[in-house]
Every structure is written in structure tokens, then in C-alpha cells.
Amino acid sequence: MPEVRAKFQVVALLAREERARVKADESLSDSKRSEELKRLDGIATILAQTAARDSTLFTLLDENAVVSESAKAMRRELLRKAGVDEPEPEPEPEVEEDESTQLERRIPLSVQARQLSNPFLVPDFSHARAQVRPRRLAGWELLEPLFRSFERAAPDAPACMPLPDADSLTELTGRHGAPVGRELMPHQAQLVAAAASGHRTFLLADEPGLGKTAQALLAAEAAGAFPLLAVVPNVVKTNWAREVELWTPNRRATVVHGDGEDVDGFADVIIVNYEILDRHTGWLAQHGLRGMIVDEAHYIKNKASQRSQNVLHLSAKIRERIARPLLMALTGTPLINDIEDFRAIWQFLGWIDAVVPQGELMESLEEVALTPADPGFYPAARRAVVEQGIVRRRKIDVAADIPAxxxxxxPVELEGEAGRSIRRAEQELARRMVERYDAALSTRRSGAVVEGIDHELVRRVATWEREDTSTKTGENVFGMLRRIGQAKxxxxxxxxxxxxxxxxxxxxxxxxxxxxxxxxxxxxxxxxxxxxxxxxxxxxxxxxxxxxxxxxxxxxxxxxxxxxxxxxxxxxxxxxxxxxxxxxxxxxxxxxxxxxxxxxxxxxxxxxxxxxxxxxxxxxxxxxxxxxxxxxxxxxxxxxEVEGAAIDLQTEALVALLTAALEARG
Missing domain, CATH: 3.40.50.300 (P-loop containing nucleotide triphosphate hydrolases)
Incomplete structure (x- = not known):
């Protein structure tokens, strides 16, 4: 019962506080202090025996465990009954929110609509496991040895987790393979098969050009990890939306811009860039996400940075609701400067927290039967980390899979005044050609009537526009392309x-x-x-x-x-x-x-x-x-190259622009 769990946590907190008080009380004799500590050890034993019957209670004993308001009230009541009066906590002063804080708390209307349509987000702990705490390795500093294990690695040490054999790919990928008309390369299919077989955390460190985006999206399809959040650099936001359409056409993507006013709250894939993530962590944390992808994950190598804190906060919120969500960090090289660059990425994936290894990684280290004092611990520890989900393939390793x-x-999106100016200039160019088309149409003699758009006249107008470079007051197609080049x-x-x-x-x-x-x-x-x-x-x-x-x-x-x-x-x-x-x-x-x-x-x-x-x-x-x-x-x-191809291409570009303008006019 929630009330009993709260009482369990409060007793543990009071025992911890009393132990600290007894140790610090200089008025107690050694025998009296020993007697008090022995009594407190008895309480700790009872708590441990209780937690052993329900391993989820161990989470309430963690130093960083959240203490609910009801538990705080229960603690004050128990102290009052014991004759210890504590002043009521003063209410926190109301701080007037600045504009940026208000923006962060604002929830897009489409997201509000989705929340109203699905008010009960059911947690999924069907694959939950008891929290693993160090036993044989208790007392050992483990994170630094794990980092050092990668520095000490032998040249031929594996850099990739075991992946399914080629013979099992078809069976494991099943309906989660590439859509009709597209084909997965064998190295891509291996990762998708791993997700289909139940693996849920990946540090996908393939070299650029090996299709990490496609692998991530199809892994999400195999894992059923939707709604899915993709945190990406601004320069590739549009490309991610395009890749969703190509590789998972049955899924809908929405790209978050600015304050997110036009975001689609019902989309399967939410794409947001690092720079604006802080504005949206509030509603994203409550959105019922079942998976999260961090593209160019070396962006979070500095754990103290705001972007890293935002990413870690969201991944922690997802794990609070989902026992085994899909978490993927994508980067061509996870290490930019130092082995410590691993820290934030591993924490995002849930392999470690700020202090110790977590979950399956901790279990693997316990099974090694060695300690950091043993030289053999380091290759075994490195292997245990790699098997958590590090996938690294080089182009040369899979050269047979990819074109030479x-x-x-x-695709990139031109934002700001430069982008708006270019789009206005393109609209002006189209408007000018439409006027020229209409003028030519109005002077045409009878007997040359064409239903709809006269495509022959469109081509003539485009040719006139391309050739007439000396009398224009507006921008021509050459200047347009140059400005686009400058902007991007x-x-x-x-x-x-x-x-x-x-x-x-x-x-x-x-x-x-x-x-x-x-x-x-x-x-x-x-x-x-x-x-x-x-x-x-x-x-x-x-x-x-x-x-x-x-x-x-x-x-x-x-x-x-x-x-x-x-x-x-x-x-x-x-x-x-x-x-x-x-x-x-x-x-x-x-x-x-x-x-x-x-x-x-x-x-x-x-x-x-x-x-x-x-x-x-x-x-x-x-x-x-x-x-x-x-x-x-x-x-x-x-x-x-065909002679005159450059001229043809310029004309065809103008034809396409004019045709689109005429079609839009109706």
C-alpha cells in the first residue's frame, strides 16, 4: 500500500538521522554510543529484511530517492508523537516567472489535446528488475576503472557487441525490416534484429555514411518505442523528418520549432534540436514517451552543460515510467577529447548513474569475480560495457555492403531573416514570370486557345526569363542560387x-x-x-x-x-x-x-x-x-555531360517554379 511504503521510507530516514546525531553527540560515553548504534543497527536489519521480500522497496532507501509530501508530513507527525517538535516548513516564496520560464512551462495546444484524449498514461514495468547493488564489489570505486578499461584496451579488443548472425536476420527483423522499395544493408539489419530480439540500449557509433538514422528508426519500430523523441542538431532536423517518411512510412513525424506552437501532439516521432530543448522538457517529460534517440551524442559530452542536463533529465523521466525503454545514442565518434566523454552518454543510456554502474552492467561486473585491483578486471569490464550495447562498424569493415x-x-532549413528574404525573392521571381505569362496570353491571337496551363508558353516564358538578364529590376535565378549558397x-x-x-x-x-x-x-x-x-x-x-x-x-x-x-x-x-x-x-x-x-x-x-x-x-x-x-x-x-545541360537545367528550374505558381493560383 502507498501509505505503508511511505512509512517504510520515513522510518529509514529517521533511523539515518538518528545514527548521524548519535555519532556526532560528544556528551555520550563510548558505551552509551555503542548501545544506541546497536539498537539502530537492529532497525536497519528489520528494514533490510522487509525490503528483501519486495525488492522495489530498495529504491526508497536510495540517498537520492524522492520524498513525497505525504511522507514528509508523516515524518513530522511521528516526531511530534515522540516529543520532538519541528517547526513547520516555511512556504517557498512565490517567484515571479520571467518570460523564458513561462515559455518553458507553456504546453502547445496540440499536446494539450493529446493529453486530454489520453489522460491515463499507464506505466510499463512488465520487464522491471530489482535494483542491483554492489555486493562483492561494495566499497570499490568502479566508474573510473570502467573508463580506464577503454584506455588499456588491446589493439584487437572488440568494439562492437555481439549481434545476430546473418542467418537469423530475416526471422528476427520480420515485419520490422525496410519498407517496400528500400533495402537494409546487412550491417543495418543486424542492429534492427538485436532490437527485435529484446535489446533496448545502444551506443550506435558507426562511422558517418553507414545509415545510423535508418537503423535507429527501424529499431524503434522493432521495439514498439512510440511515441519516440529524437534530439538532434538543428542542421539535421529536416533530414530526420524526411528519414522518418522514408523508413517508417506508417509513422508520422513532427518537428518542434521555437516555442512549439505548431507541433503535432499526436505524432509518433517528435524531433527537436538541442538549442530549444530546454523550452519543452516540461511537457515532453509527461508525454508518455517510450523511446529516445540522441543524434550526434557527443554534443552531451560535457555533463555539466545545460543541453546535457536536459537530455539526462528526460531519459530519467522515461525510465521512471518504462522499465526498459529504447534509448539510443548516435555518434560517429563518442570520444572527442577524453575518455570522460563517455560519462554522460552512459548515464543517458542508464548504464551508470552519478556514482556506480547500474542494472545489467553491475550484474556483469559482479559475475567477473575480479576487482579493480586485478589486472584481468579491465578487459573483462570493458567487454561488459561493450555488451551493454556499443555498436561500432567502420566503412572499411562493411565495404561489401555499401556502394563504393x-x-x-x-537537407537544411534556412531560418531567420536570410531565409525569409530568400523565400520572398523566390516569390517575387515567380510573380514576375506569372505576369509575363498572363501578358503573353492576353496578346495571343485567336485560334490558339489551350485549356488549363499552356506548358509550351510556360517554357517560352522561362526561356525569356533566363535570357533576359540585363533589364530586370528584380533578382534572377543566378542571384537566387548564390544567395541560397551564402545562407546555407x-x-x-x-x-x-x-x-x-x-x-x-x-x-x-x-x-x-x-x-x-x-x-x-x-x-x-x-x-x-x-x-x-x-x-x-x-x-x-x-x-x-x-x-x-x-x-x-x-x-x-x-x-x-x-x-x-x-x-x-x-x-x-x-x-x-x-x-x-x-x-x-x-x-x-x-x-x-x-x-x-x-x-x-x-x-x-x-x-x-x-x-x-x-x-x-x-x-x-x-x-x-x-x-x-x-x-x-x-x-x-x-x-x-550533354552539351547545353547547364542552360537546360536553368530553364527547367524556372519552368518548375512558374508551373507551381500557376497551379497554386488555380
Whole structure:
């Protein structure tokens, strides 16, 4: 009964307080103090015997256990009956909330509607286990030895938990495999199978380009871990929503922006970025989440930071309601500077708390039958941690599973005034072409009536718009694309910095000098050394910059002009490149990729193409894919650039923009 559990906790608290008082009372003789402590030990024995019959009572004895208001009132009443008067606690003064606190407490209307439709969130403790406390290892400091076990690891020590064999993948993944038209690679299917078989905590540390997002979403599907929270960097929020649609089409995603006024409270997957998470921890903690994914988990390596505290708070709240929720930390490299970077990630996953290992990890360490004083403890302890759910595969290890060269789109969202300005300019460009279309239609002679949209006239107007670059007062398509490149330069550089910290050397390609300038400034602020290859350099300076990138292990990024460095360079020391701006021809893009994907390249190559959503960027990317057969060339490099393709692409982009405007008009 709740009342009995409260009394059990209160007795334990009073015994603990009395023990501290007796030890500190200098007026007591040694014999009297010993007698009092012996009586208190008898009470402690009774409490322990009671808890042994119901192991959940041990949680009430924890030093950090929450004491309810009813338990506090019961404690005061017991003391009063014993003749000890304690003053009533003074009510906490009401503090006027500032605007930021009010925003944090505000619950989006859609979330309120969901809470009203489902007022009783039933906890799930069907797989609960008794809290494991150190027995043989009681008194030993265990967290530091666990961290040190990774520093002492032998070169051939396994870095990946045991995963299901290939023969069992079909049976274990079952209906949780990839949707129709998409195929899981074997290394991805292994993790999904592990989730399907019951594993629930993963530190997924695959190298970038191995599909961690798809694995996480399908693992959630296998575990039934919805509603699911995904905490991600701002630069990949849109991409996460897109991946949900691709890999789990039967699930609906909502992206939280700002104060969350437009969030869908009934969505299966809630996507929020680190920077605004503090505004939403209140309602998220009460939302009935059954799973949580933290993307680029090295963002929480500093446990004292606010973003880390927000993440740890939410994961703890989920574990309070769900005995075995799905918790996944995704990062290409969990260690950025120091072995201590593991601490916050392990705590998020529930493997440790602030003091000792928890749950299955503690059980595994007890079964080792060694202590930190024994050298053999360290490899065994490391193995026990890895088996909790560390999954690490390198591209070279699964090279047979993935294409030798692939292009991955990285959608980004342009926020702030820059994004609004670009969208206004695009609307103005569309409006101008609509006026030109209407004017041409009104002067057309009789006998040339076309029902609906005259697509032939649309193409003519688009051609006039492309060719008429000298008399416009508004912005043309060339200026539009350049402004989009400038606006997404910082986001592309941020993602490049993440790659550089995760996988080493990265090549950053841009068309315009001002985009290169923004990227280089970003790298300098992040403390990332770079070399710069531009068209205005002498051959000597250019070669010196290339040599620095190829030979100096401290130079992590090569910032290259798409036209000046797109040909004639050998940059195969890297296997990842970022295309910060789209080109008007696929040939330029392919040539840039070929600077890295060359004979002698030992690893699969990934080109990350940064695309600004809700802008002309998306239309141009779609046209490149459609006209040039991008997927085929990503596999075998086939295809020749057709003369005039750049002009055709510009015209097609304007055709698509004008057609959409006319369709919207009705």
C-alpha cells in the first residue's frame, strides 16, 4: 500500500538521522554510543529484511530517492508523537516567472489535446528488475576503472557487441525490416534484429555514411518505442523528418520549432534540436514517451552543460515510467577529447548513474569475480560495457555492403531573416514570370486557345526569363542560387566540422568565394585547421595548400573552389566530402567527387550534398537527379555531360517554379 511504503521510507530516514546525531553527540560515553548504534543497527536489519521480500522497496532507501509530501508530513507527525517538535516548513516564496520560464512551462495546444484524449498514461514495468547493488564489489570505486578499461584496451579488443548472425536476420527483423522499395544493408539489419530480439540500449557509433538514422528508426519500430523523441542538431532536423517518411512510412513525424506552437501532439516521432530543448522538457517529460534517440551524442559530452542536463533529465523521466525503454545514442565518434566523454552518454543510456554502474552492467561486473585491483578486471569490464550495447562498424569493415561511391542529400532549413528574404525573392521571381505569362496570353491571337496551363508558353516564358538578364529590376535565378549558397554556408560548414571531428579529413566544395570565406571563418572559430584551394592562387601556393591537407595530420579540412579544384587534384586521403552549393551541371559535381573517389582510395566515398529546403535548391537537386541519372552515376560513374545541360537545367528550374505558381493560383 502507498501509505505503508511511505512509512517504510520515513522510518529509514529517521533511523539515518538518528545514527548521524548519535555519532556526532560528544556528551555520550563510548558505551552509551555503542548501545544506541546497536539498537539502530537492529532497525536497519528489520528494514533490510522487509525490503528483501519486495525488492522495489530498495529504491526508497536510495540517498537520492524522492520524498513525497505525504511522507514528509508523516515524518513530522511521528516526531511530534515522540516529543520532538519541528517547526513547520516555511512556504517557498512565490517567484515571479520571467518570460523564458513561462515559455518553458507553456504546453502547445496540440499536446494539450493529446493529453486530454489520453489522460491515463499507464506505466510499463512488465520487464522491471530489482535494483542491483554492489555486493562483492561494495566499497570499490568502479566508474573510473570502467573508463580506464577503454584506455588499456588491446589493439584487437572488440568494439562492437555481439549481434545476430546473418542467418537469423530475416526471422528476427520480420515485419520490422525496410519498407517496400528500400533495402537494409546487412550491417543495418543486424542492429534492427538485436532490437527485435529484446535489446533496448545502444551506443550506435558507426562511422558517418553507414545509415545510423535508418537503423535507429527501424529499431524503434522493432521495439514498439512510440511515441519516440529524437534530439538532434538543428542542421539535421529536416533530414530526420524526411528519414522518418522514408523508413517508417506508417509513422508520422513532427518537428518542434521555437516555442512549439505548431507541433503535432499526436505524432509518433517528435524531433527537436538541442538549442530549444530546454523550452519543452516540461511537457515532453509527461508525454508518455517510450523511446529516445540522441543524434550526434557527443554534443552531451560535457555533463555539466545545460543541453546535457536536459537530455539526462528526460531519459530519467522515461525510465521512471518504462522499465526498459529504447534509448539510443548516435555518434560517429563518442570520444572527442577524453575518455570522460563517455560519462554522460552512459548515464543517458542508464548504464551508470552519478556514482556506480547500474542494472545489467553491475550484474556483469559482479559475475567477473575480479576487482579493480586485478589486472584481468579491465578487459573483462570493458567487454561488459561493450555488451551493454556499443555498436561500432567502420566503412572499411562493411565495404561489401555499401556502394563504393554514393551521394547523400543533407537537407537544411534556412531560418531567420536570410531565409525569409530568400523565400520572398523566390516569390517575387515567380510573380514576375506569372505576369509575363498572363501578358503573353492576353496578346495571343485567336485560334490558339489551350485549356488549363499552356506548358509550351510556360517554357517560352522561362526561356525569356533566363535570357533576359540585363533589364530586370528584380533578382534572377543566378542571384537566387548564390544567395541560397551564402545562407546555407554556415550550416554546411557546421556539418563539415562534425564530420572532421568524427572521421578525420573532409573536403569542402563551394562555387563562390564568399561561401568559402564563411566556411573558413567557421572552421577557425571551431579550432579546426584547414587548407584553402582557390582559383586566384599561384601554382606554388596552391600545391603548398594541397600538401598541407594531404600530409599534415592536424589539417582536417580542405576548403576548395568547385571550379578551381574540381579537376586535376588527388585528395583521396579523405573519404568524405561536402558539396555546400549545387552546380548547374552534374559534370562539375561528378568531377569534385572524383577528386576523392580515385584509384587507390581504400574506403567507400560519401558526398554530402547540402540542400536548402523550401527554396529553389530543392527543385534544382530534383532536376539534377532526374536528368542525369544521379543514382546510377553514384554507383558506376557512367554517363557523359550533354552539351547545353547547364542552360537546360536553368530553364527547367524556372519552368518548375512558374508551373507551381500557376497551379497554386488555380
Amino acid at each position: 561511391r554514393r551521394i547523400a542529400d543533407m 554556408a554556415g550550416l554546411a560548414a557546421d556539418y563539415t566540422a562534425q564530420l572532421a571531428r568524427n572521421v578525420g579529413k573532409v573536403v569542402f566544395f563551394a562555387k563562390h568565394i564568399d561561401v568559402m570565406d564563411i566556411a573558413e571563418q567557421t572552421f577557425a572559430e571551431r579550432g579546426i585547421r584547414y587548407s584553402s584551394v582557390r582559383g586566384d592562387q599561384t601554382s606554388t601556393v596552391r600545391q603548398k595548400q594541397i600538401d598541407a591537407f594531404v600530409s599534415d595530420p592536424e589539417v582536417h579540412v580542405a576548403v576548395c573552389s568547385l571550379t578551381a579544384a574540381g579537376v586535376g587534384l588527388n585528395l583521396q586521403v579523405a573519404s568524405n566530402l561536402v558539396l555546400a552549393e549545387l552546380s548547374w551541371t552534374d559534370a562539375e559535381q561528378t568531377q569534385a567527387i572524383d577528386r576523392v573517389h580515385r584509384i587507390g582510395q581504400a574506403e567507400p566515398v560519401t558526398a554530402w550534398r547540402v540542400i536548402a529546403t523550401q527554396t529553389l535548391d530543392v527543385r534544382i537537386a530534383e532536376l539534377i537527379d532526374k536528368k542525369a541519372g544521379l543514382a546510377a552515376r553514384a554507383l558506376d560513374g557512367a554517363g557523359e
